[in-house]
Amino acid sequence: xxxxxxxxxxxxxxxxxxxxxxxxxxxxxxxxxxxxxxxxxxxxxxxxxxxxxxxxxxxxxxxxxxxxxxxxxxxxxxxxxxxxxxxxxxxxxxxxxxxxxxxxxxxxxxxxxxxxxxxxxxxxxxxxxxxxxxx
Amino acid sequence: xxxxxxxxxxxxxxxxxxxxxxxxxxxxxxxxxxxxxxxxxxxxxxxxxxxxxxxxxxxxxxxxxxxxxxxxxxxxxxxxxxxxxxxxxxxxxxxxxxxxxxxxxxxxxxxxxxxxxxxxxxxxxxxxxx
Amino acid sequence: xxxxxxxxxxxxxxxxxxxxxxxxxxxxxxxxxxxxxxxxxxxxxxxxxxxxxxxxxxxxxxxxxxxxxxxxxxxxxxxxxxxxxxxxxxxxxxxxxxxxxx
Numbered sequence: 001x002x003x004x005x006x007x008x009x010x011x012x013x014x015x016x017x018x019x020x021x022x023x024x025x026x027x028x029x030x031x032x033x034x035x036x037x038x039x040x041x042x043x044x045x046x047x048x049x050x051x052x053x054x055x056x057x058x059x060x061x062x063x064x065x066x067x068x069x070x071x072x073x074x075x076x077x078x079x080x081x082x083x084x085x086x087x088x089x090x091x092x093x094x095x096x097x098x099x100x101x102x103x104x105x106x107x108x109x110x111x112x113x114x115x116x117x118x119x120x121x122x123x124x125x126x127x128x129x130x131x132x133x134x135x
Numbered sequence: 136x137x138x139x140x141x142x143x144x145x146x147x148x149x150x151x152x153x154x155x156x157x158x159x160x161x162x163x164x165x166x167x168x169x170x171x172x173x174x175x176x177x178x179x180x181x182x183x184x185x186x187x188x189x190x191x192x193x194x195x196x197x198x199x200x201x202x203x204x205x206x207x208x209x210x211x212x213x214x215x216x217x218x219x220x221x222x223x224x225x226x227x228x229x230x231x232x233x234x235x236x237x238x239x240x241x242x243x244x245x246x247x248x249x250x251x252x253x254x255x256x257x258x259x260x261x262x263x264x265x
Numbered sequence: 266x267x268x269x270x271x272x273x274x275x276x277x278x279x280x281x282x283x284x285x286x287x288x289x290x291x292x293x294x295x296x297x298x299x300x301x302x303x304x305x306x307x308x309x310x311x312x313x314x315x316x317x318x319x320x321x322x323x324x325x326x327x328x329x330x331x332x333x334x335x336x337x338x339x340x341x342x343x344x345x346x347x348x349x350x351x352x353x354x355x356x357x358x359x360x361x362x363x364x365x366x367x
Binding site: 003005007019020023026027030031033034036131132133134135 | 141143175176215216246247248250251252254255260262264
């Protein structure tokens with residue numbers, strides 16, 4: 001019996017000011033072993049989690065941003081960033097990390113994991129999920 | 136229906152734990168099954184037996200422990216989040232060389248896989264947080 | 266598929282209500298609980314946003330949280346339905362999934 005559900009992880013908080021960004025990523029990584037159909041959404045301040053150039057050396061805390069680059073290896077490659085959230089913050093996709101995955105159904109071609117989508121499209125994506133995790 | 140409940144915040148600081156408790160009670164009264172209550176982030180702090188709230192206020196930890204006992208409810212505290220915040224059972228005490236443990240009755244410490252499994256096995260996941 | 270969205274913060278504190286209403290689908294339900302009940306009040310600068318959304322979604326508010334905060338039913342936007350915890354449970358059962366906007 002196939003138990004595959006569509007799992008959605010919604011991220012709306014920025015990194016470091018609170019632990020939610022990091023601890024939600026930990027759920028995604030552990031969850032990857034359960035082979036569900038995983039999608040990540042970054043909305044509002046959550047888009048800051050994907051900002052490139054994070055350097056925590058002067059704070060003395062862990063920089064966990066490299067972990068996002070590993071998502072592709074865990075078969076987590078459906079990452080949606082809300083366009084309105086990016087624009088409201090004066091950001092473009094060029095400000096975000098370049099996350100990639102290798103598509104095994106396309107001769108292991110390297111593809112982008114991040115898709116910037118307008119709210120209406122993200123709303124549809126959310127509608128089609130089975131389970132939503134919030135942090 | 137089978138419910139999975141996720142509690143992201145600790146007792147008293149946020150209303151999340153109270154909301155979750157009241158939801159769970161109502162769900163049980165309506166005849167539904169609580170598959171698991173998973174405590175994550177500061178939610179792990181609901182699992183310490185060392186709280187001494189004022190007598191005229193709700194004893195949240197005890198309320199959860201009583202619920203667990205009365206309905207054989209599975210209350211799981213995330214091990215990674217618990218380690219960060221100092222919620223310890225006997226196993227963790229021994230494994231990590233601590234001089235004591237503080238887990239409350241009815242709670243058990245386990246991995247994030249328990250949350251994922253709850254999401255898979257349950258009909259509904261309801262999250263309470265900040 | 267219909268979703269039950271929950272919002273637990275005041276629209277004057279967080280943007281969770283605003284974002285929820287932007288991303289909720291037509292025919293969905295929105296439950297205001299905890300500090301989110303303030304989003305149900307009329308004559309506030311947030312009321313317009315909620316009233317507008319009500320042409321697409323059904324809005325509910327958790328009675329016990331309203332009562333705790335001294336928010337009387339007469340002060341909430343017309344058309345918002347007050348539910349108790351039993352009603353909250355029913356909403357989760359009668360929708361396909363829950364999306365908590367934290």
